[in-house]
Amino acid sequence: MIQKRGKTQTILADIKLKIKTGTWHVNFLMPTQRALAEHYSVNRSTIVEVIDQLQADGLVETRGRQGTFVVNQTWSLLASEQPKHWGQFVDTGFHQANQPIIQSINQLEFDERYIRLGTGELSPSLYPKDAMNRILTDVGLNTDNLGYECPKGSLALRQAISQQVAKYGIEASAESILIVSGSLQAMQLISIGLMSSDALLLTESPSYVKSLNTFQSVGIELQGVAMDDSGIDLKALLNQLPTGKSKMPYLYTIPTFHNPTGVLMPENRRQELMTFCNHYKLPLIEDDAYRELWLDSPAPPPLKAMDTQGNVLYLGTVSKSLAAGLRIGWVIGPEPVIDRLGDIKMQLDYGASSISQNIVTEWLNSGAYDSYLVTLREALRVRRALTLTLLETHFKDLATWNSPTGGFYIWLRLNKSVSAAQLFKKAVAEFILLNPGDIYDYEKNQYLRISYAYASHEQLTIGLRTLSEILHSF
Amino acid sequence: MIQKRGKTQTILADIKLKIKTGTWHVNFLMPTQRALAEHYSVNRSTIVEVIDQLQADGLVETRGRQGTFVVNQTWSLLASEQPKHWGQFVDTGFHQANQPIIQSINQLEFDERYIRLGTGELSPSLYPKDAMNRILTDVGLNTDNLGYECPKGSLALRQAISQQVAKYGIEASAESILIVSGSLQAMQLISIGLMSSDALLLTESPSYVKSLNTFQSVGIELQGVAMDDSGIDLKALLNQLPTGKSKMPYLYTIPTFHNPTGVLMPENRRQELMTFCNHYKLPLIEDDAYRELWLDSPAPPPLKAMDTQGNVLYLGTVSKSLAAGLRIGWVIGPEPVIDRLGDIKMQLDYGASSISQNIVTEWLNSGAYDSYLVTLREALRVRRALTLTLLETHFKDLATWNSPTGGFYIWLRLNKSVSAAQLFKKAVAEFILLNPGDIYDYEKNQYLRISYAYASHEQLTIGLRTLSEILHSF
Numbered sequence: 001m002i003q004k005r006g007k008t009q010t011i012l013a014d015i016k017l018k019i020k021t022g023t024w025h026v027n028f029l030m031p032t033q034r035a036l037a038e039h040y041s042v043n044r045s046t047i048v049e050v051i052d053q054l055q056a057d058g059l060v061e062t063r064g065r066q067g068t069f070v071v072n073q074t075w076s077l078l079a080s081e082q083p084k085h086w087g088q089f090v091d092t093g094f095h096q097a098n099q100p101i102i103q104s105i106n107q108l109e110f111d112e113r114y115i116r117l118g119t120g121e122l123s124p125s126l127y128p129k130d131a132m133n134r135i136l137t138d139v140g141l142n143t144d145n146l147g148y149e150c151p152k153g154s155l156a157l158r159q160a161i162s163q164q165v166a167k168y169g170i171e172a173s174a175e176s177i178l179i180v181s182g183s184l185q186a187m188q189l190i191s192i193g194l195m196s197s198d199a200l201l202l203t204e205s206p207s208y209v210k211s212l213n214t215f216q217s218v219g220i221e222l223q224g225v226a227m228d229d230s231g232i233d234l235k236a237l238l239n240q241l242p243t244g245k246s247k248m249p250y251l252y253t254i255p256t257f258h259n260p261t262g263v264l265m266p267e268n269r270r271q272e273l274m275t276f277c278n279h280y281k282l283p284l285i286e287d288d289a290y291r292e293l294w295l296d297s298p299a300p301p302p303l304k305a306m307d308t309q310g311n312v313l314y315l316g317t318v319s320k321s322l323a324a325g326l327r328i329g330w331v332i333g334p335e336p337v338i339d340r341l342g343d344i345k346m347q348l349d350y351g352a353s354s355i356s357q358n359i360v361t362e363w364l365n366s367g368a369y370d371s372y373l374v375t376l377r378e379a380l381r382v383r384r385a386l387t388l389t390l391l392e393t394h395f396k397d398l399a400t401w402n403s404p405t406g407g408f409y410i411w412l413r414l415n416k417s418v419s420a421a422q423l424f425k426k427a428v429a430e431f432i433l434l435n436p437g438d439i440y441d442y443e444k445n446q447y448l449r450i451s452y453a454y455a456s457h458e459q460l461t462i463g464l465r466t467l468s469e470i471l472h473s474f
Numbered sequence: 475m476i477q478k479r480g481k482t483q484t485i486l487a488d489i490k491l492k493i494k495t496g497t498w499h500v501n502f503l504m505p506t507q508r509a510l511a512e513h514y515s516v517n518r519s520t521i522v523e524v525i526d527q528l529q530a531d532g533l534v535e536t537r538g539r540q541g542t543f544v545v546n547q548t549w550s551l552l553a554s555e556q557p558k559h560w561g562q563f564v565d566t567g568f569h570q571a572n573q574p575i576i577q578s579i580n581q582l583e584f585d586e587r588y589i590r591l592g593t594g595e596l597s598p599s600l601y602p603k604d605a606m607n608r609i610l611t612d613v614g615l616n617t618d619n620l621g622y623e624c625p626k627g628s629l630a631l632r633q634a635i636s637q638q639v640a641k642y643g644i645e646a647s648a649e650s651i652l653i654v655s656g657s658l659q660a661m662q663l664i665s666i667g668l669m670s671s672d673a674l675l676l677t678e679s680p681s682y683v684k685s686l687n688t689f690q691s692v693g694i695e696l697q698g699v700a701m702d703d704s705g706i707d708l709k710a711l712l713n714q715l716p717t718g719k720s721k722m723p724y725l726y727t728i729p730t731f732h733n734p735t736g737v738l739m740p741e742n743r744r745q746e747l748m749t750f751c752n753h754y755k756l757p758l759i760e761d762d763a764y765r766e767l768w769l770d771s772p773a774p775p776p777l778k779a780m781d782t783q784g785n786v787l788y789l790g791t792v793s794k795s796l797a798a799g800l801r802i803g804w805v806i807g808p809e810p811v812i813d814r815l816g817d818i819k820m821q822l823d824y825g826a827s828s829i830s831q832n833i834v835t836e837w838l839n840s841g842a843y844d845s846y847l848v849t850l851r852e853a854l855r856v857r858r859a860l861t862l863t864l865l866e867t868h869f870k871d872l873a874t875w876n877s878p879t880g881g882f883y884i885w886l887r888l889n890k891s892v893s894a895a896q897l898f899k900k901a902v903a904e905f906i907l908l909n910p911g912d913i914y915d916y917e918k919n920q921y922l923r924i925s926y927a928y929a930s931h932e933q934l935t936i937g938l939r940t941l942s943e944i945l946h947s948f
Contacts, residue, residue, distance in 0.1 A: 022755065026783045058784065058810040072784035072808055074757040078668045079811040106820060110624040124619035133614035140607035145598035146797035150584040181655060181801075185823040194552045213821045281496065283548040309500045310532065310546040323620035325828025327655075334546055336532040337553040346580060347687045349659045353827035354799025 011040050011050050019059060019070055020077055028070040030060065101424055101439060102211060108433050115463035118435025119454035120208075120259065120408055121324055126379055126453075128372050132323075132359075135368065139358045146354045151342040153179025153330075154357040160364035161316070161330050168291065168298075169305030170314065172332045178342050181352040183289060183315045183329040185345075187214045190285060190313060193344045194337065195220055200247035202240060204232050206440035206447075208259035208287075209252050221247070224442035231255055231265035234276050241280060250283050256299045257290035257407025260440045260449040264405055267300040274306045284312045290407040292321045292373050295381050299406065310334040318360055320408070321373065326356040380408075380453065387452040387460055394468035401450075408453040411437070417446040418474050426470050432463050485514050485524050493533055493544055494551055502544040504534065575898055575913060576685060582907050589937035592909025593928035594682075594733065594882055595798055600853055600927075602846050606797075606833075609842065613832045620828045625816040627653025627804075628831040634838035635790070635804050642765065642772075643779030644788065646806045652816050655826040657763060657789045657803040659819075661688045664759060664787060667818045668811065669694055674721040676714060678706050680914035680921075682733040682761075683726050695721070698916035705729055705739035708750055715754060724757050730773045731764035731881025734914045734923040738879055741774035748780045758786045764881040766795045766847050769855050773880065784808040792834055794882070795847065800830040854882075854927065861926040861934055868942035875924075882927040885911070891920040892948050900944050906937050 018024040031039070036047045051068060054060040058076040062068045108114050152158060158174035165172055180186045187209070195201075197219035203209050205224025215222060226236040232253055241249055255265035255273075265273070277284050286303045304314035310333065317329035331341060345351065363369040384403075387410060391401055401412045420436035427434045437447025455463055492498040505513070510521045525542060528534040532550040536542045582588050626632060632648035639646055654660045661683070669675075671693035677683050679698025689696060700710040706727055715723055729739035729747075739747070751758050760777045778788040784807065791803035805815060819825065837843040858877075861884060865875055875886045894910035901908045911921025929937055 020755075026752075056810065058808045074755055074783070074785045075668065075787055075811045076784055076808045078757065079808075079814045103817070106625060121621055124621060127619045129614075129618065132617070132620070133611075136610040136614035137607075140603075140610035143606070144603065145601045146606070146799035147595055147598060147601075148798045151580060181823045181827070184821075188822055194549065217821070278500075281494075281548055283552065309548070310550055311548045313549055323828075324622045324824070325620035327823065327825070327827045334532045334550045334553075336530065337549045340553045343577070347658075347691070348662055349655045349801065349823075350798070351801070353655070353801045353830045354797070355830055355833065356827045359829065 007040070007042055007046055008049050008053070011036075011042070011046070012053055014040075015050065015054065016059070016077060024070050026070055026072065029066075030068045030070065032067070101421065101436065104424070104428070105433060105435065108428065114428075114431050114433045115459040115466075116433045116451075116454050117460075117463050117467065118433065118449045118451050120320070120435075120449075120451055121454055122320070122376075123454050123456060125456060126376060127323065131368050131372060135359060135362045135366070138366075139355070139362050142362075143355075143358055149179075149351045149354050149357065151346045151351070152177065152338065153342075153351060154354065154361060157328075157357045157361040157364075158330075160361050164364055164369075165304075165314075165316065165332065169301040170332065172304075172314075173335075176332055176335045176338050178331045178333075178338045178345065179352050179357060180329045180331060180345065181327045181349065182319055182324075183287060183317045184212070184214065185348075186315050186329055186331045186341075187212070187285075189331070189341045189344050189348075191215050191218050191220060193341050195250060196248060198247055200242055200249045201252055202237065202249060203252045204254065204258060204261075205442050206260055206437060206445070207252065208254065208440055210441060211439045222442075227258075227261070227263065229263065230269040231258065231263055232269075232273065234269075234272055237276065238280075241282070250285065251277065252285045252287065253303075254287045254289070255303060256288055257293060257404065257409075259290070259407070260409050260435070260437065260447075261411040262402055262404030262407055262409045264299060270300055270303055270306065274303055274311075277311055278309055282311075285315065286312050287315045289315070289317050289320045291316075293377065293380060293408070294406040295377055295384060296405045304332060310337075313337070318363075321376065322360075322363065322369065326353075326360060328352060328356050328360045383452040383457070383460070386457055387450065387464070390461060390464040391450075394465055395471075398468060398471050408451045410450040410452065412448045412450050414446045414448065414471065416471075416474065418471070420444070423470070423474070426473075427467065430466050430470060432466055432470075434467070481514070481516055481520055482523050482527070485510075485516070485520070486527055488514075489524065489528065490533070490551060498544050500544055500546065503540075504542040504544065506541065575895065575910065578898070578902070579907060579909065582902065588902075588905050588907045589933040589940075590907045590925075590928050591934075591937050591941065592907065592923045592925050594794070594909075594923075594925055595928050596794070596850075597928050597930060599930060600850060601797065602850075605842050605846060609833055609836045609840070612840075613829070613836050617829075617832055623653075623825045623828050623831065625820045625825070626651065626812065627816075627825060628828065628835060631802075631831045631835040631838075632804075634835050638838055638843075639778075639788075639790065639806065643775040644806065647809075650806060650809045650812050652805045652807075652812045652819065653826050653831060654803045654805060654819065655801045655823065656793055656798075657761060657791045658686070658688065659822075660789050660803055660805045660815075661686070661759075663805070663815045663818050663822075665689050665692050665694060667815050669724060670722060672721055674716055674723045675726055676711065676723055677726045678728065678732060678735075679916050680734055680911060680919070681726065682728065682914060684915060685913045696916075701732075701735070701737065703737065704743040705732065705737055706743075706747065708743075708746055711750065712754075715756070724759065725751065726759045726761065727777075728761045728763070729777060730762055731767060731878065731883075733764070733881070734883050734909070734911065734921075735885040736876055736878030736881055736883045738773060744774055744777055744780065748777055748785075751785055752783055756785075759789065760786050761789045763789070763791050763794045765790075767851065767854060767882070768880040769851055769858060770879045778806060784811075787811070792837075792843075795850065796834075796837065796843065800827075800834060802826060802830050802834045857926040857931070857934070860931055861924065861938070864935060864938040865924075868939055869945075872942060872945050882925045884924040884926065886922045886924050888920045888922065888945065890945075890948065892945070894918070897944070897948070900947075901941065904940050904944060906940055906944075908941070 033047045037044045060068050061071045158177040199220045201215050201222050202225050204227045226233045288302050304312045314332040399412050399414045401410050420438045435449040437445045507521045511518045534542050535545045632651040673694045675696050676699050678701045700707045762776050778786045788806040873886050873888045875884050894912045909923040911919045
């Protein structure tokens with residue numbers, strides 16, 4: 001098999017070179033499969049594989065009985081030749097092995113036949129359609145222009161966010177807030193604007209951020225730090241701080257309803273963490289995407305509220321609580337840092353959608369957001385209870401799990417270690433889409449991220465029962 | 475002066491090191507200015523400059539008579555230490571010299587006292603408020619969810635764009651279209667996803683793209699190619715193709731109502747250019763942002779419409795014709811290339827705003843866009859005529875200029891070469907904001923980009939008269 005793959009690659013490279021140099025020009029009729037097999041001294045099946053790949057890359061086209069023709073040479077060739085450019089710094093091994101699963105998830109998510117048991121997004125049925133409709137009308141009536149916004153984003157929105165975060169103890173002027181097109185973009189801005197390539201980003205193990213390429217793609221190393229029921233473990237963190245000047249360490253943390261484990265960091269751990277970071281001058285990125293989704297009682301104040309030294313860059317968003325499709329998030333930090341990130345954002349996309357910014361401003365200022373959150377929490381409580389009951393019914397002998405106090409996620413630990421790839425595949429065959437825990441972790445694990453936020457009640461009921469049957473079959 | 479600057483930098487670095495290592499910890503009271511001047515053997519004025527810079531970086535704070543205290547150490551220090559990270563590959567010399575002017579423009583644009591004579595954006599008075607209001611209501615009523623979109627963007631929008639571009643001869647399936655958050659993002663995706671760092675990007679000289687950092691920031695070299703009244707000069711282009719394998723060349727072109735010169739490439743030049751690029755296998759990026767803004771007669775078909783070999787990546791947008799703040803653009807190209815760009819986009823920001831996508835879909839499908847364009851062209855014709863009359867009145871002995879047949883720009887060549895920085899400054903003093911031609915060029919020039927799209931009729935009248943007076947004073 002390995003030898004065959006080697007041959008396929010060699011032949012592919014040879015043919016691409018012919019296309020690139022124009023020896024095989026556009027509309028050139030390729031030799032028959034038989035002739036190619038003979039020429040390269042391989043089986044027909046290898047040639048079929050090569051031609052399939054060339055077709056997938058958009059370089060050749062088979063026209064019925066006429067044969068296979070070269071159709072394209074420049075951009076498609078570039079796209080096919082540089083699959084490693086964007087991810088050239090990505091850790092080899094584990095991460096790449098998982099990439100196909102993430103790509104599958106991204107594609108299958110848009111196929112409505114699938115029950116999505118792990119999706120980190122609100123169910124469409126929770127979408128506040130009537131309120132959004134009223135707000136769109138108001139925004140329309142009040143908008144005299146939809147031009148570019150200033151580098152930090154709409155001032156009105158930044159003022160509204162300043163008031164919103166004050167409710168949980170963050171004092172931030174509008175000037176120290178940057179509007180971004182979702183938190184993911186904030187991470188990109190931080191990685192290219194503030195971190196050098198000798199950076200070491202420490203994160204909880206597991207962590208949502210491990211499933212992304214954002215930091216790795218600019219050469220930043222990620223390292224997981226053990227966590228317990230209260231979040232990141234400070235002894236482990238201390239042990240992992242690089243000694244000497246070998247690496248510049250940073251910490252990325254989700255202290256509130258952690259993704260994927262659902263863990264909530266209590267107030268005393270928060271204080272200890274801040275003391276630790278201040279002592280070791282460890283710059284912190286606090287991702288607070290799930291704060292508004294507390295189900296039992298409000299979460300302790302964010303780390304940013306305890307930050308006296310500008311040590312915390314704080315990320316907020318409406319993607320998890322209102323509508324991911326608005327693509328609105330924010331970064332709060334020291335003003336010169338925000339200025340710098342804003343300057344880079346202007347160079348990347350000239351700012352987030354103005355209409356999205358106006359809509360979020362109206363949600364916040366009208367009070368509609370806070371009222372909506374009350375009903376949203378109620379709906380999520382019902383979903384959490386249903387899901388926990390289903391787990392109790394079907395998974396007692398299969399797994400153990402936590403009972404989250406907010407956010408979307410239950411971190412399900414399977415008693416028996418099974419291959420994530422095999423389980424994923426078997427589930428897909430039953431039209432169930434899973435988020436295997438491996439995606440978020442630094443090593444193989446035996447977890448699944450279960451989300452009670454996305455699938456309908458009926459889908460959760462069917463999906464979890466079916467999943468338990470699949471697991472029994474292993 | 476140079477020596478003083480050297481000293482300031484040395485002292486700054488020394489103090490930052492003290493802050494970084496914690497020798498000067500947070501809340502540390504700094505020595506007096508006098509003591510510092512003595513310690514470093516410099517004048518008080520140098521110390522004042524150092525402290526101003528530390529304040530601007532957010533590292534220290536002067537508290538009245540109590541003195542100056544260290545307030546911050548981590549993120550602010552990182553931001554202040556890495557000013558060159560993002561732009562580390564940017565050409566030294568000319569481009570950096572202009573950077574301050576672009577930063578000034580970005581800031582002053584949001585000060586309403588200024589008359590903006592060069593802004594590449596529609597005037598707020600041209601914003602179709604009533605139609606947008608109707609569309610927002612329709613979108614609200616028809617939207618059942620604002621979740622994430624699939625990797626290439628909303629299918630409905632891609633279908634609508636497929637129909638729109640068919641009107642000027644581009645055959646593109648929805649699968650070969652990627653929705654982006656504005657054309658600037660498209661360029662970023664292409665630069666990181668398809669171009670290697672040994673790429674040489676050829677552009678018209680001057681070109682809008684020269685004012686950006688997008689390509690340069692990933693190490694791509696830009697080179698200007700001479701243009702004539704019909705656009706890019708093919709003989710010059712041939713001379714500038716790299717020989718051997720030293721560099722991989724690409725072409726970025728704005729053939730239709732070129733930014734900043736307003737030049738329209740006629741059909742025969744388009745055909746010659748396509749033949750040239752196909753022959754030399756030169757991949758092309760066609761930026762067609764201004765196509766819909768023809769004023770006398772529709773522009774010739776885009777290069778993409780003549781592309782039989784997948785040689786053209788086509789960029790479209792509604793930023794120039796409808797509302798820049800929607801942040802919606804599109805890339806059209808071979809499907810495998812679009813797949814790849816879509817995959818990268820997902821890693822950067824999870825797609826463009828869904829609500830913006832829904833709004834643009836509704837504009838296109840309802841026919842409101844095409845009707846609005848008719849009235850927009852009429853308004854732009856009036857503005858063009860006014861501006862040309864004003865130039866005739868005030869600039870006859872000062873400059874020469876073209877009469878554009880579409881787009882936003884008049885490329886004003888001053889008879890007398892004046893310092894762009896001085897002219898910019900003098901104009902700012904009179905509350906006039908200019909876009910000096912240098913920003914877009916590869917060498918100093920004596921042009922100004924005048925836009926008849928943004929300033930009001932009254933502002934154009936006052937602004938151009940005042941500008942002529944300033945020029946006379948040189």
